Amino acid sequence: MAGEFDWSKVDWQKISESYEAYRDFLMERIKRKQLGYRKLFDLTGRVAIITGGAGGLGLPTALALSDFGAKVVLVGRDVGKLAEAVNLVKEAGGDGMYVQADVTKEGDVKKMVQHVVDTYGRIDILVTFAGINIPSHPAEEYPLENWHKVIETNVTGVFLTCREVGKVMIKQRRGKIINVASVRAFFGLPGNYVAYCTSKSAVVGLTRQLAVEWAKYNIQVNAIAPTVILTPLTAHIPRNPQLSQLMKSRILLGRWAVPDDVVGAIIYFASDASNFVTGQVLLIDGGVTSWA
C-alpha cells in the first residue's frame, strides 16, 4: 500500500548510539527515494464508503477522497441525488458508485456493505455523514417521535454502519473510520437542539469505544466535530441577523466555514498520515471552543 515504509527493519540500537547514525539513516532514505511523505496522503486503490455522500458535506468529501485516488461509494436514500453526485465524481475524473440504503435499517446496511465487498473486494475508509436535525421544539416540549427520528439516524445509523463495515475491516486487519459529530456534542445552543446535541455526544462516545475495541485489528476510529459549515442546509444562517450575530461573533477566525475546511481533516484521518491516531475528535470550529 502507498505510504508504507518498513520501520521494522530500522536498526534503533545503532541509532540510539549516535545522532550521526540517525542522520545516515535519513540520508539513506533520501538516496533510495524512500522518504515518501507525500504518499502518506495517497489513497490510490483505497475504497471509501461515504454515507450521506450526496449531501452538502458528503459530496465535497467524496470529490476530495476521489481526488486523492480512492474509489468512492456514496450512500443515501434518494437515488436521484446519489446518481447526480456520482456523475460529478466521474466528471472530476474519479471513480465510484452509489448504493441506496437507509442507515437506520439493519437489512439495508448489511446489503450495502455486501454489495461494496462484492464489487470492490475491500473497504478501507468509512465516513458517516448521514445525519439529520429536527429543531422543532424546546426541550420541555420536544416530541418523542422527533427524538426517535434523530437518535435513530444520528446514533443507531452510525452504529449499524460502523458495525457492518467494521466486520470487513476486522478481516482485513486495517481500516479507517471517520464519524461525523459536531461542536454540539460538547456545547449546547439556544434553539431546540436537545435531540441533535444528545445524538452528537453519543457519536463521540461511540467513536471512542470503537477505537478501544478495534485498535487490536489496526482499525483507527476518529471523529470530526465541525461548527456551522456553509452548505445548502445552513446557507440561510448568515442571512438571519440574530443567528448570525450569535454564532459568527464567536468564530475567532472571523468568517463562516466552507466545505473545504472539513475535507482536509477527513483526508488526514482516512490516510496513512494518521496511522497512530485513534479515538480522537477534531474540532473544526475556527476557534469557537478555544474560549469560553
Ligand SMILES: NC(=O)c1ccc[n+]([C@@H]2O[C@H](COP(=O)([O-])OP(=O)(O)OC[C@H]3O[C@@H](n4cnc5c(N)ncnc54)[C@H](OP(=O)(O)O)[C@@H]3O)[C@@H](O)[C@H]2O)c1
Ligand atoms: N453542515 C453543517 O454545518 C454541519 C456541522 C456539523 C455537523 N454536521 C453534520 O454533518 C453531516 C452532514 O451534514 P450536511 O450539512 O451535509 O447535511 P445534508 O446536506 O442534509 O446531508 C445529509 C445526508 O444524509 C443523508 N441521510 C439522512 N438520513 C439518512 C438515512 N436514514 N439513511 C441514509 N442517508 C441518510 C441524506 O441523504 P438522503 O436524503 O438521500 O437519504 C443527505 O445526503 C450531518 O451528520 C450533520 O449533523 C453538519
